[in-house]
Amino acid sequence: MISIIGAGPAGNYLAYLLAKAGNPVQIFEEHEQIGAPIQCTGLLTPMLADFLEVSDEYLVNRLKRIKVCAKQQSTIITLQNEELMVQRQWFDSHIAKKAEDAGAQYYRGHKFLDYADGMMSVQHDGKVQRIPTDVLVGADGPLSQVARSQGMLGQRKFYFGIQARMKYHGEPDMYEVHFGDDFPEFFGWITPESREVARIGLAVKHNRGMPYFERFLQRKGLSKADIIEYQSGIIPIYDPRLPVQKGNVYLLGDAAFQVKATTLGGIIPGMAAAEVLADALRNGKDYQKGLGTLNRQLRLHLRIRRVLDRFSDKDYDALIALVGKPRVKRIIESESREFPLMMLVKLLAAEPRLLRFARKLV
Template sequence: MVMLEYDVVVVGGGPAGCMAAKYAAKGGASTLILEEHAEIGKPVHCAGLISRRAIEESELLDTSFITSEIKGAVVYSPSSELILESPDQRAFAIRRDAFDQALARSAAEEGAELLPGHKVNGIGKREGEQGLIVTAHTMNREEKIRATVVIGADGVRSSVAKMAGLTTSTRRLSCVQLEGAYTIGEPFAEIFVGRTIAPGFFAWVIPLGAETARIGLCIDKTVSPQPSPMPFLKRMVLEHPVIAKKYKGTRSKVTVGMIPLPLGLGYRGHHTVKADKNSGILLVGDAAAQIKPITGGGVYYGMICGKIAGEIAAQASLNGDMKRLKEYERRWRRAIGREITFGLKVHRLRCVMSDRDLDTVLQTLSRHDIAQHLRKTGDMDYPARALRELIKNPRLLNVMARNILKYLYIKQG
């Protein structure tokens, strides 16, 4: 059997992987995407809410993957609520499968090739030969592919990361979501916080039209009395005073998933590059824990980092200069590193806050001047920017002071 050879092999056909492949091919590198599943974008493991900025970052002109526009959000704590409405349409509910498939087509238009139904279970070297040998299994055969650079975009349980000996996350949020009939008023996302609702994170309702919504939540198991998010979801749709009266009891889809929490950019073990003199491996997207710890979103950051990874992988492979791969880590950290580092601090604080603290936070944020500031500066892609200013408020500082010892001693996974 003749071995396939490529400059760049991307493992995983999600947004980060497709964008990496697109930019590697655009840079002149022969590029292959290996996707484990038979169809790009399936199964879906995402709430499917992205910003206008993320759509622009995707470079897709056909936006038929959008199902609804979201005007704002209503945030509920156990005893308070906060309404955030923007004059601009800043968020969109999307069909993630259609979105991912459009990104794959965009990569193919630049020259990237795609092999679906190929699960990678080996990356190694042969003595006396240059490059990496990628072993992928399909339904009835094994393929061996030679690559100069491998980009691991294979998600939270990244096989590429394990094979390369790279660790970016040891702590994960557990998530569950259903899609079902729901009474929609205004097209607002609903966010629910509370230790009995979604310990360590939050729950959501995302409208998909006039009568359907995605209802889900994530939990941080280090502060949850139960390891599974499913009991919390069942209780929420049956008993929560806001959700139970709107949920119609029907569901068409239930999905489960995980969100990787980064180790922290100052942690010496968080590396996304492994290289020797003639080959290298990069991690991108969820495989690199390139997510927003405050909201859990990873599509926008994954596309940003995918572009950087693809561009640098092409340069390194075509010029035979693997030292150039180190530039990937520097550039993606420069792009989103501060947001991730601050977001991790906010997440750790959120994990130790009581329901009373959460009520205080929402009551403070509901004040007219602060709410106005949030409406003007709030940004779902860079939430830390607004929060850095808000935490200077005396009432919020008091909440932080009450929780500082718990914050310092919480397990960091």
């Protein structure tokens, strides 16, 4: 029996892949309701279609344009392939239903506590049960109790994402990203769900980000009275040194820190890693080795992030001025953000002045 802890996108997708292939699989989720509480913007590249049918069952919006803003400069990028915005409760439940239909056994309201000698301790209704398993997968998020119980936590570092779902009147097909000193160590975003509601947020590397968020709202002429609900949460910073396997225990998704450091998107990398893990478990392959391609991409995202972390307002203005050039824009509009190397190579060929920024990557 394969036991998965955590019914987020990574755990549900792995359960689906294994059950569909006829493997006995059970999944334990501490909440009664899958996907709740929501702590995510839910913005995905079109690469989602490589894993799942794109469906109105879980989509809330499709975004065709990005407005990239620095202190003085801004530019609008019109995407060739629209980006997808999901409602996480609907999205996570959609994948869980596919897994359940394929034969995966779901245990909602079951909290994983510990694992030793082939036995898990799981709490349900205030009682601790002992459950045997052959394989244990921790897909239980950034603070993974599976990793903790196996001494696999390592030196984890996080972003603190502050996000609120707010009343907001903007163009419904365009999201904004804001860079510069007002957003130290990351960027701010305004991502519309509709003409009236947007998910607005920023991320910082400490838990004192609220003043930055309040200033962001002020500058956009927004008031805290317009907040419908907060959807804040922590986001792992990818670290290639963190272990993802110990014997028959595996980590997946945020639990394994499989998140792009450029955008803090973790859903697509978690699903890509789930495919690798399903293949490893079914065919006796090496999980860590199988992650090679994904890890190379995640390492490049990390290096780009480290360069951006050193940018000043002036650097961002200079970069956005170059990004606004039609030959540069065309590449950004057509290349996937999932594969930054391909995009970088094409950008440097089109605009050698970008070398000034790319050189810092080496």
